[in-house]
Amino acid sequence: MRDHHSSEKEYNNLNKIKTTLRAFGRHKKQKEEDIAICECKYDISQPESACGETCLNVLTSTECTPGFCLCGYYCKNQRFQKCEYAKTKLFKTENRGWGLLADEDIKKGQFVIEYCGEVISWKEAKRRSQAYEIQGVRDAFIISLNASETIDATRKGSLARFINHSCQPNCETRKWNVLGEVRVGIFARQDIAIGTELAYNYNFEWYGGAKVRCLCGAASCSGFLGAKSRGFQEDTYLWEDDDDRYSVEKIPLYDSAEDEPSKLLNTMIINSSSSEYNVGGMTGVKVDSENQFLSTSFVVQSLDSVPMDVVNETKAEVNEESKLCSQDTEEAFLHKNGMISRIQSSNVSQKYQIGPKSVPKKRSKKYPNGRTKNLAQKQVDAKAVALLLPTKEAQEEVLKYEEMKNDVTSQLESLYDEIRPAIEEHERDNQDSVATSVAEKWIEASCMKLKAEFDLYFSIVKNFANTPPRAYGQAKPFEVDNQTEINYLTN
Ligand SMILES: C[S@@+](CC[C@H](N)C(=O)[O-])C[C@H]1O[C@@H](n2cnc3c(N)ncnc32)[C@H](O)[C@@H]1O
Numbered sequence: 001m002r003d004h005h006s007s008e009k010e011y012n013n014l015n016k017i018k019t020t021l022r023a024f025g026r027h028k029k030q031k032e033e034d035i036a037i038c039e040c041k042y043d044i045s046q047p048e049s050a051c052g053e054t055c056l057n058v059l060t061s062t063e064c065t066p067g068f069c070l071c072g073y074y075c076k077n078q079r080f081q082k083c084e085y086a087k088t089k090l091f092k093t094e095n096r097g098w099g100l101l102a103d104e105d106i107k108k109g110q111f112v113i114e115y116c117g118e119v120i121s122w123k124e125a126k127r128r129s130q131a132y133e134i135q136g137v138r139d140a141f142i143i144s145l146n147a148s149e150t151i152d153a154t155r156k157g158s159l160a161r162f163i164n165h166s167c168q169p170n171c172e173t174r175k176w177n178v179l180g181e182v183r184v185g186i187f188a189r190q191d192i193a194i195g196t197e198l199a200y201n202y203n204f205e206w207y208g209g210a211k212v213r214c215l216c217g218a219a220s221c222s223g224f225l226g227a228k229s230r231g232f233q234e235d236t237y238l239w240e241d242d243d244d245r246y247s248v249e250k251i252p253l254y255d256s257a258e259d260e261p262s263k264l265l266n267t268m269i270i271n272s273s274s275s276e277y278n279v280g281g282m283t284g285v286k287v288d289s290e291n292q293f294l295s296t297s298f299v300v301q302s303l304d305s306v307p308m309d310v311v312n313e314t315k316a317e318v319n320e321e322s323k324l325c326s327q328d329t330e331e332a333f334l335h336k337n338g339m340i341s342r343i344q345s346s347n348v349s350q351k352y353q354i355g356p357k358s359v360p361k362k363r364s365k366k367y368p369n370g371r372t373k374n375l376a377q378k379q380v381d382a383k384a385v386a387l388l389l390p391t392k393e394a395q396e397e398v399l400k401y402e403e404m405k406n407d408v409t410s411q412l413e414s415l416y417d418e419i420r421p422a423i424e425e426h427e428r429d430n431q432d433s434v435a436t437s438v439a440e441k442w443i444e445a446s447c448m449k450l451k452a453e454f455d456l457y458f459s460i461v462k463n464f465a466n467t468p469p470r471a472y473g474q475a476k477p478f479e480v481d482n483q484t485e486i487n488y489l490t491n
Helices: 005-013 121-137 230-234 259-264 308-322 328-337 337-344 382-389 392-428 437-463
Strands: 088-091 098-102 109-112 116-119 143-144 149-152 171-178 182-189 298-302 352-356 362-366 370-376
Touching: 109 352, 116 121, 121 143, 382 392, 382 437, 392 437
Parallel strands: none
Antiparallel strands: 088 098, 109 182, 116 149, 143 149, 171 182, 298 352, 362 370
């Protein structure tokens, strides 16, 4: 098991702070016109009148600004500013290092503690988490603040950084607007009795670096810490030692709440030795039990866990499908999952198979005859198709549209990388919605991609429709006898 002395030392060296620091750039000075003023008035005979549950600011998760709230001293809506934390105590867990427990009974909804640390950009978070890895700091304490910023509590933080993860937590993070800035607090999801360990779900929050096996023990345990977080998806390095939490077995990589690990385990996988279908040098393609060709996300699964008859059967099915699969599908797999090659290159993962994960259920449609129609898009290999066309012009036209389609597809992918923080922010916090400008950009790029696909398929269909059946495949590429050439390119 892991040695926790480093944590102890870290705690003693920890620069304990009582607020969130902006590491780069100053705290914003709130403009007077931006200050939200509630309508509460303190009535001495009714203590609840001072900014309680019905306070307009409380309802919008905004703290009152001192000097502007009519309740003055009695205002109860300045919990972050006044550090009104619940009593908590640091303790050593059996197998998860330090933890924090309730040192008094805590009520459902109660503010427990602020997650304090240095506010840094995502880019800086990535840089730091790599630096921490090099320095051997395993438990980076970086969580998401918003689309562009994170909070790093590794060197400077509050006790909140010692709260462990649970897939069935008694606390949760909530964002509050405090004097014009977003701050993160840990709040009780339920009544918590004194002596109970506090835990929240790291899923969308954590930018911890290494993949850590979860030991929360919940029935619904997702297997790894922060499995749905940005950090988990961007970084795939694995600690290699004898600590259970850092070993690599059946690491599910998924990016949506729909794709629960339990569903992934129902999928099948082909043998890595298949030479007929090799995605960009990666071995194996996963198909689901309905023989559908799959989307572009991946799971890593131990071959040991797959019965051999399933492996062989699936392999045959994939061979058929592979004929329809074009190189751009492979590229898409690689592009979206560059991380996979990093896992694969690590010697600990040599025995794992890598393939796209199952299509979410909503992509399949059941027909009255009980058959399932695969709504996942199949990729046409335009280059192979072009070779079947008898004229150079027809071939060139198809290839031109193919190129245009590839261009807009990669534009859409880069746009996705750009706006992903905003999308994740939306997923993470139901109160937010993705900005209209982000949605518009996305819709425009998606429409361009659909149009490019339509143009390509239209060009293929048109050229085939205009080709007499016996001419298919007769001509070699770009070797058409001009004398006998039929003009297939009618518009
Ligand atoms: C934010 S820290 C929490 C405090 C930590 N336990 C410590 O001793 O410093 C996150 C780290 O705690 C450990 N941890 C937290 N929750 C865990 C869980 N459910 N299962 C296994 N390890 C956990 C992991 O090592 C993780 O990197």
